[in-house]
Amino acid sequence: MAELDHDRARRRGYAEAVFCEGKSPAQLRAIATALRERHADGAPAGARTLFTRADEERAAAILDVLPDARHEPEARLLAWPPEPPEPTGGLVVVACAGTSDLPVAREAELTARYLGRRTELVVDVGIAGLHRILARVDTLRRAAAIVVVAGMDGALPGVVAGLVSAPVVAVPTSVGYGASFQGMAALLTMLNSCAPGVGVVNIDNGYGGGHLAAQIAAPRPE
Amino acid sequence: MAELDHDRARRRGYAEAVFCEGKSPAQLRAIATALRERHADGAPAGARTLFTRADEERAAAILDVLPDARHEPEARLLAWPPEPPEPTGGLVVVACAGTSDLPVAREAELTARYLGRRTELVVDVGIAGLHRILARVDTLRRAAAIVVVAGMDGALPGVVAGLVSAPVVAVPTSVGYGASFQGMAALLTMLNSCAPGVGVVNIDNGYGGGHLAAQIAAPRPE
Amino acid sequence: MAELDHDRARRRGYAEAVFCEGKSPAQLRAIATALRERHADGAPAGARTLFTRADEERAAAILDVLPDARHEPEARLLAWPPEPPEPTGGLVVVACAGTSDLPVAREAELTARYLGRRTELVVDVGIAGLHRILARVDTLRRAAAIVVVAGMDGALPGVVAGLVSAPVVAVPTSVGYGASFQGMAALLTMLNSCAPGVGVVNIDNGYGGGHLAAQIAAPRPE
Amino acid sequence: MAELDHDRARRRGYAEAVFCEGKSPAQLRAIATALRERHADGAPAGARTLFTRADEERAAAILDVLPDARHEPEARLLAWPPEPPEPTGGLVVVACAGTSDLPVAREAELTARYLGRRTELVVDVGIAGLHRILARVDTLRRAAAIVVVAGMDGALPGVVAGLVSAPVVAVPTSVGYGASFQGMAALLTMLNSCAPGVGVVNIDNGYGGGHLAAQIAAPRPE
Amino acid sequence: MAELDHDRARRRGYAEAVFCEGKSPAQLRAIATALRERHADGAPAGARTLFTRADEERAAAILDVLPDARHEPEARLLAWPPEPPEPTGGLVVVACAGTSDLPVAREAELTARYLGRRTELVVDVGIAGLHRILARVDTLRRAAAIVVVAGMDGALPGVVAGLVSAPVVAVPTSVGYGASFQGMAALLTMLNSCAPGVGVVNIDNGYGGGHLAAQIAAPRPE
Amino acid sequence: MAELDHDRARRRGYAEAVFCEGKSPAQLRAIATALRERHADGAPAGARTLFTRADEERAAAILDVLPDARHEPEARLLAWPPEPPEPTGGLVVVACAGTSDLPVAREAELTARYLGRRTELVVDVGIAGLHRILARVDTLRRAAAIVVVAGMDGALPGVVAGLVSAPVVAVPTSVGYGASFQGMAALLTMLNSCAPGVGVVNIDNGYGGGHLAAQIAAPRPE
């Protein structure tokens, strides 16, 4: 099955990811150790590993083994080796509706950066005050791909998609209460967006949103 | 129980309503006949009856008995006596996102008018092209109550509520397909609106939306 | 975009709100500090800030910075400056079905008061003993807007709407168990209310319910 | 397994039932023929058969074979032999909220009567006008069991249970639209009733509601 | 409204109930104190109070004030005065499918007993081993009302209803995992029971199930 | 990828299947023609094709091209060549709760037979009358695999699994109404079965149920 070429993504500079939620600190320590040993004489160019959804306890276990990893607590993300690759391709803009959506937005932004894109973050541009997003239209229009992160009513991606011609990756968050049903309301809003050009990922999936945007904004194969 | 005063609403000029869906044409003919006989020597001032959700067959049965009733086929509504009352209170603006939402929007507008309010209708102002609703902000700000009708992503009421200080009555519609789940997506969006000042009614409930708006915009009791 | 006039609401006396759930005590301390500094020489008339959904730890962080803020622990609400504005407009009555619904009802009542309305609270008038709500009909009929808060079967708003001509703002609560599905049963009941004149807000959204009622009962623009 | 005594119910006077929905007219004709032949020399006392949910076409097929069966088109029910048994036990009152709930209410009432109870029907007593149900409290209090049939908000059974000490059998109906979700909203309301003493059956299950009420009001075994 | 006679239930011997979940120990202490003071010279015959869903902390608060109350920890129930009334009416049998359903079953049984019925408890008769329930048919057939408590597949009430002619009150429990959806699967099973004669109450509502059974088995008014 | 050996199933005697629902009569005619031409000089041993979910119009189109196909209208199934293979392996028993479940049960039975198993059908053994299924225990115990088909409460598979040691394949049907939610209630019941040994397939999936049972009862590879 070697011809299935499962290393292709990595060779093109995409980082591997370890989803930490549901793994014990001991398991993560083992994974980190294996990683360190595999690259004992220096990680090859482009071979990066992201640890996603790592709470403080899990992050500490990883840092124990890979003390030079970069740790972004708000995004619950660690990267090793710590420097992102030299950016290529187009700009990825990550916009989020409210400050509570920020952890997911940061996870998306850092993922895109570690997959090799330039990124910009636009925060607190929810639709309850339209002037905020309208004031950022120029930034949005410079993007090759836009990640829009929103909880509660989840209306921001549809508004953004109506303002730009770049593809929008919509990330619903579980921010909200009651009839937000842990993000399902925002998810449904995004799937029903009146404006075309919106692709949706799972609730709170900042990693997935950033990954897809990085693929969209990647330098064209040839 | 006479002191419960169930005629109070009518004396204040609110029309009675007959929900036609699920009633047979024969039943509606009987109701219309009883109504005509009750007011054989002319309907008293303010005593109006609305027939809601009347399809062509049911409308014909009613018109058979009350040939001078006003029939609005798009809104599936009939009113008898046909003239709305002299308007009092504040302005009710009804805004709708798409042309498919128009029947529900018209039902809301006519209900408010027959309950005694001045009304204006604003159509095709969905958020996929924000300039459309922004161009109508002046109209929206003249309203004492705004009914916003939207299907699919249901995002319009939240946008409107962020632009005005009047109360917004949100009416989700079943317009859409797939993950709109017959209007549930729009309903959830409206309940999770980031902007305060939005009260939601049942899916496709144009009558209820217009009624609530008419109550909000009513002349103050004293 | 200055013409979008996002300060309009505040100039008319509506308080700003900070939703504390999901914000860290440190973040709230920073927000409170910024607020204090902005109004170092006294808050301008009408410029009030509400902190909603603040548990004990978050309330302590805010009080640390704004020791003169008013703290209502049951409603999980803080207000600064502590005095509500001089009331204008109509009366807002807040009715709740059971004692477990009281925190949400109090949040609604205090919100309406800080937005400038007179308020009255009617408690423990659930429909299992109809005589309780019937005994309060006079109070209900004096209101320009009524907030009805109920969990479990959520039937109270529909009963109230049938007794009055003022608009009813229905707030479902997550009080209940089993097939109450964290308030969804009450929410659906309210959306399906047989009596017209009911606008529904999100589950447990006392702030939103009080805000909408305050808007409805506001003094008419002109 | 003869000792399982599956004929016990019939010997106590309970009718057998044939659910017609989903059976073809030919199948029903065959069932009716078998029934007629089994009782060629007269049905034994107490041996009654109810055909439930029979539309016009199915009813015609049954009447073809059993021309003396009693046919109640509104309730979509046929009974053979046509006379109900002499009533015993307590009174069963069937109350329904709106006229659209009437077919289900009639099915419940006729079922209880054919199972041997006296019945009374109370119609159009929805909670949007409380005076209607309050005016019938005396009738309700004479009942040994009360069936309450309601669609939309489904709030009537809880109100009735708070007014009486007899058990209430609640039958939600699919009457409504939008967020009634084909009767699910009414079902949930009834399951969450604040007043104890409410047992719920399936949506539109008038037969089941009448059957349970007839069992509750049955003469005590000894 | 005095003629609404809300004391009627109590005069007939039905206990009052205080739902403890969601009330603080301090609130419960206050309620218990008021109760003790109201009956300072001895509780009148028939005036009993049940405290339901009381965990250890809440039970301790109540026992602090009413040390002679009867406390049944498994059923999370307290009764004061501690002795149930002299039983009247028919027998209430409470059957439960598994040992995990026992707390709810005991709550149902004790409720029925404190409302004045004789009770019997039948445990561990789930349908995975049919011989267990078949061996108890004689007991079931002596009952005037049967409460059947079951989680997971919730199939037991339908099986029991097919074996007896008494009414069955079905209480779904949240026992289970995965696709039991906290009792919703059992609830739906019971609502769809093939055998007529099953009335369903809310998930885990042992109190409601016992109350309804006690009403069904009550001595006939006259 | 030839080594993936996708013809393996067919060589072992499993029939191919064409799902007719959603295909036009013209498309089915084309498929049947291709099939006939492929086997112009006689279908090889073991090469059978089943057409499933074929209504009258679709069946006619197929019979037009393959007039010697066997058509089972109740099961909505056609087989070509018409004779099932010589049976091998163990016995497959198909049991169904009610007569409305019969079409799905027959589809399961015929599928198992065309995949090469002996089959027996047991009908109308719903749990509302337990004596019916208990009377068939001997038949059930002779089976190597049992398919149990049930709608409404879906309780039969769990009862059967408690009586035998063979694997049970549970097929929920959409038979029912109201809270059966088109078979979801039955599906959940089966997934929550208290007795181990139940594997569930999709609602109304008689083909899948029969196929799985045929695989279970297949002669062991070697």
Added chain:
Amino acid sequence: MAELDHDRARRRGYAEAVFCEGKSPAQLRAIATALRERHADGAPAGARTLFTRADEERAAAILDVLPDARHEPEARLLAWPPEPPEPTGGLVVVACAGTSDLPVAREAELTARYLGRRTELVVDVGIAGLHRILARVDTLRRAAAIVVVAGMDGALPGVVAGLVSAPVVAVPTSVGYGASFQGMAALLTMLNSCAPGVGVVNIDNGYGGGHLAAQIAAPRPE
């Protein structure tokens, strides 16, 4: 608001779309007439209009006015002017799992082509026979964007995303029955895809899927 530049998308060659479902033939005729008149002296380069979800009756109404429009009945799509633009940007591959998914897949493909991309269609590559999709890996890897259309289990997009490095746009379809819940099962599968790089659009939204893919594969702005 002219600076919002809502014509930007069209100038870049994106077609306008008219969603025909829920519009009457008369309305569509009016829209087509307005379109024809606007471009009376020839449609400007790049100004194309797509009519989506047009059944036979609606298509006839449009062709009546615009007889030279291209009509693709399977995809329920019409385009006017009929020729797609000269393709630019990368290749869009549309893959679909089963033949029943073909109409949605064709809608996606034609949309992408009318928005200016080269397209290829890969059909009948469902995961029940993995060799089919593995045989097409070379085609998939030539794409700049891949649309994957699947109903039932919806597993194909995740498999494809694991084989390529281009972004995958997943379009769930309502193909299926029972627990497919009109496409919700497929939708959830796609949102939970283990492989990153999948953006999901609404159920049956071939237009939206093709549009997003065309944006992803567009020539880079500069």
Added chain:
Amino acid sequence: MAELDHDRARRRGYAEAVFCEGKSPAQLRAIATALRERHADGAPAGARTLFTRADEERAAAILDVLPDARHEPEARLLAWPPEPPEPTGGLVVVACAGTSDLPVAREAELTARYLGRRTELVVDVGIAGLHRILARVDTLRRAAAIVVVAGMDGALPGVVAGLVSAPVVAVPTSVGYGASFQGMAALLTMLNSCAPGVGVVNIDNGYGGGHLAAQIAAPRPE
């Protein structure tokens, strides 16, 4: 009812099971004591007991009484007597998609082994990298029954069923987040599997999956 033969399963070598979740350590200690006493002079051949879903605290209580029980903490399972029976019948292969699914997979494997089958475990073969499962096809094809355990998109069982002719028992897990809805997404995917031959058990039900597979792979009765 002795002829119902409920000991049959045990005589054929199937272990009894005690579901520990929801039982207190004290209850489990009592059950273990009863077990030890029943078999004071040695457990008879084939009489094994499995304790499932035992967390550390519950496991300690059981080991206190039965110190020689085998404890598998990852699978949360204890077995007493500790040795599995001599294997008979066919091979059971348990495959799982990700390492987070491993506890459920191990529970399935150990259950099958204690019911008397040979087992093999295949881990980390999720479909995001197809080469992993394709590399294990030989192992899969040696199985008489295959248990496939998967969370998130739940797509693995359908892929496996397309590669083998043995029956597949699918066990969805609650591994995932957001729109996985605690395993419901995986459950639906498995029920909608395009490949026939998949029987599904409850979410996280490793015990049930292993039990069913052991029955399928059992030596044929005669």
